[in-house]
Amino acid sequence: MKILLNRNFILVFAVIMGLSFGDFATYIKGYTIYVLAITMVFATTGIDSKALLPIKKLFKPMIIGTVLNYFIFGTVVLVLAWFLMPTKGLFMGFVVIVAAPPGVAVIPFSGILKGDIEYSILGVFGAFLASIVIAPVLIQVFSDGASVSAWSLFVLMIKLVLVPLIVSRFLLYKPVFKYVAKIRGKAVDWGFAIIIFTAVGMNRDVFFSDPTILMLSSIVLLSATFGIGSLFEFFSKKAGIKYERNITQVLLLTIKSSGFSVVTALTLFGKEAAIPSAILAVIVLLYLLYLSIRLEFKKK
Numbered sequence: 001m002k003i004l005l006n007r008n009f010i011l012v013f014a015v016i017m018g019l020s021f022g023d024f025a026t027y028i029k030g031y032t033i034y035v036l037a038i039t040m041v042f043a044t045t046g047i048d049s050k051a052l053l054p055i056k057k058l059f060k061p062m063i064i065g066t067v068l069n070y071f072i073f074g075t076v077v078l079v080l081a082w083f084l085m086p087t088k089g090l091f092m093g094f095v096v097i098v099a100a101p102p103g104v105a106v107i108p109f110s111g112i113l114k115g116d117i118e119y120s121i122l123g124v125f126g127a128f129l130a131s132i133v134i135a136p137v138l139i140q141v142f143s144d145g146a147s148v149s150a151w152s153l154f155v156l157m158i159k160l161v162l163v164p165l166i167v168s169r170f171l172l173y174k175p176v177f178k179y180v181a182k183i184r185g186k187a188v189d190w191g192f193a194i195i196i197f198t199a200v201g202m203n204r205d206v207f208f209s210d211p212t213i214l215m216l217s218s219i220v221l222l223s224a225t226f227g228i229g230s231l232f233e234f235f236s237k238k239a240g241i242k243y244e245r246n247i248t249q250v251l252l253l254t255i256k257s258s259g260f261s262v263v264t265a266l267t268l269f270g271k272e273a274a275i276p277s278a279i280l281a282v283i284v285l286l287y288l289l290y291l292s293i294r295l296e297f298k299k300k
Helices: 007-020 022-046 059-084 088-099 106-112 117-142 150-171 174-202 204-209 211-238 243-254 258-269 271-299
Strands: none
Touching: 007 022, 007 174, 007 204, 007 271, 022 150, 022 174, 022 258, 059 088, 059 117, 059 211, 059 243, 088 117, 088 211, 088 258, 088 271, 106 117, 106 243, 106 271, 117 150, 117 243, 150 174, 150 258, 174 204, 174 258, 174 271, 204 211, 211 243, 211 271, 243 271, 258 271
16 A cells, blocks of 8 residues: 555556556546646645745745746756757647746655755745746747737636645645645645646657657756756855755756646647656656655665
């Protein structure tokens, strides 16, 4: 049961099921936006309201989280994707990844990796708020000629980011949270697993028949996680930033919400645009495992 309920097993299982039984993904596609909204409600209960007070301490981590997650990560991804992607649809898949908010996994993994948990909450919260404005603008700029309105994008961000964030505040009330706390981890894991299954399943022909797309997409995403993460960590240490703050900033820089980007890409640009997000889910999982295993070796 421990293996079956393990986050890493669940996500790997979703990828395997998508490759094996991808025909069923078409039946789920229409419901992924609702699955994501519910998943985001449970995921954002990890953002503790008390950690956001007093308001004045919010600004610096919020700005840093936004700069790391959108501007530095985004520049690397967009430049590489611009030169490497063979189709507009695939490139837009990377635009959606850049537009997505950070993965809420930044917060628990800051704890697992002995980072600064409060700083991670503030950074994620700031980048979440920024995504409401940045995402519609970014997608509108790069989707020239596509029938995507900035207003519809803004409304989508409100539905998928702000509304779940507000609803999650009610779940944090003590009489309710004692029940929520028991199921939220698994609700998030299985919610994202359903979304990843859908993205992989709808594109499984690409996974089996077009290794070039997989290789090029992997180069972009490996550069934006393992590559830029290692460089940032190295130069932060040289600058004298303590490990706790350093590792949290690395997570804010490299971890995007693959579930969010899958649903947004499918909704706006179709199944081809969801391919990068499906690959992202695997690479983020590998990166988080790498950081966890590395810490264990350091302890030993």
